[in-house]
Amino acid sequence: MLTKRQEEILKNLVKDYVELATPISSEFFEKRHKIGISPPTIRLEFQKLTKEGFLEKPYISSGRIPTDKGYRYFVDNLLEERIFEIEKLIEEKIEEELKFLQNLMKSLAQISKSLILSYLKKDKMILKEGWEEVLKEPEFLNKESVFKFLDFLEEFEEKIERLKLNCGIKIYIGQENPFKTGKDFTLIISRMKILDEENIFALFGPKRMDYNKNIGLIKSLKRYCEKTWQRKT
Numbered sequence: 001m002l003t004k005r006q007e008e009i010l011k012n013l014v015k016d017y018v019e020l021a022t023p024i025s026s027e028f029f030e031k032r033h034k035i036g037i038s039p040p041t042i043r044l045e046f047q048k049l050t051k052e053g054f055l056e057k058p059y060i061s062s063g064r065i066p067t068d069k070g071y072r073y074f075v076d077n078l079l080e081e082r083i084f085e086i087e088k089l090i091e092e093k094i095e096e097e098l099k100f101l102q103n104l105m106k107s108l109a110q111i112s113k114s115l116i117l118s119y120l121k122k123d124k125m126i127l128k129e130g131w132e133e134v135l136k137e138p139e140f141l142n143k144e145s146v147f148k149f150l151d152f153l154e155e156f157e158e159k160i161e162r163l164k165l166n167c168g169i170k171i172y173i174g175q176e177n178p179f180k181t182g183k184d185f186t187l188i189i190s191r192m193k194i195l196d197e198e199n200i201f202a203l204f205g206p207k208r209m210d211y212n213k214n215i216g217l218i219k220s221l222k223r224y225c226e227k228t229w230q231r232k233t
Contacts, residue, residue, distance in 0.1 A: 009029070010070060012032075017066060027039065029042055071211070079212060089104060115130040117200075152181040155180070170189050187202060193225055196229050
C-alpha cells in the first residue's frame with residue numbers, strides 16, 4: 001500500500017503522462033505541481049515508486065512513466081470517474097436501429113479518442129468506430145504499434161464468441177490482457193443490452209489513456225442501457 005504522498009504523486013504523474021505523452025521528470029513535476037514537497041523528496045519518492053514497480057524509465061536518462069502496475073493502482077484506488085449524460089449524445093430518434101448504434105459509437109469514439117467495438121450477438125455482427133481518433137494518438141506514429149493493434153483486434157474478434165462476461169465492466173491493462181497480442185494496450189469491455197439486443201461493447205486504446213474519462217464513459221453508457229432497456233431475466 002502506498003502512502004498518501006506517494007498516491008498524490010502517482011495520481012498526478014499518470015495525469016501528466018496521459019496529457020503530455022512524454023516521460024515526466026522530477027524537476028518538471030515539482031514546477032507543475034505545487035503540493036508542498038521539495039524537489040529532493042520528489043526524486044526520492046520517484047525512486048521508491050520505481051523500485052516498487054509503479055513507475056519505470058523508458059530509457060536511462062529519461063523521466064518516469066507509469067507501469068501496468070501503476071495504471072492498475074490508479075484505476076483501483078485513485079480514479080476520479082467522470083459521469084456522462086448519454087442522452088445528450090443521442091441526436092435522433094430510434095428509427096433505424098443500426099444507424100442509431102453507429103452514431104452513438106461515433107460519439108463515444110470522439111469523446112474517448114479510442115476505438116469502439118460493438119458485437120451484436122443475435123446477428124453475429126461486429127461494428128467498429130473511431131479509427132481516425134485512436135490512430136492520432138502518438139503511440140501509433142510507430143508503424144509496428146499499428147500492426148500490433150490490428151493483431152490485437154483480430155485476435156479479439158476471433159475469440160469474441162468465447163468471451164465469458166458477467167454483468168460488470170472488465171478493465172484489462174497491458175500484461176493483464178487475456179489476449180496475447182494485447183500486452184501494449186488497454187481494453188475496457190462490458191456486456192449490455194442495447195435496443196433490446198444482447199451486445200458486447202468494448203473500448204480499445206493505448207495504455208496511456210484517460211481512465212477517468214473512458215471508464216466513466218462506459219459506466220455511464222451501461223447505466224443508460226440498464227435504465228432504457230432493462231435486462232430480461
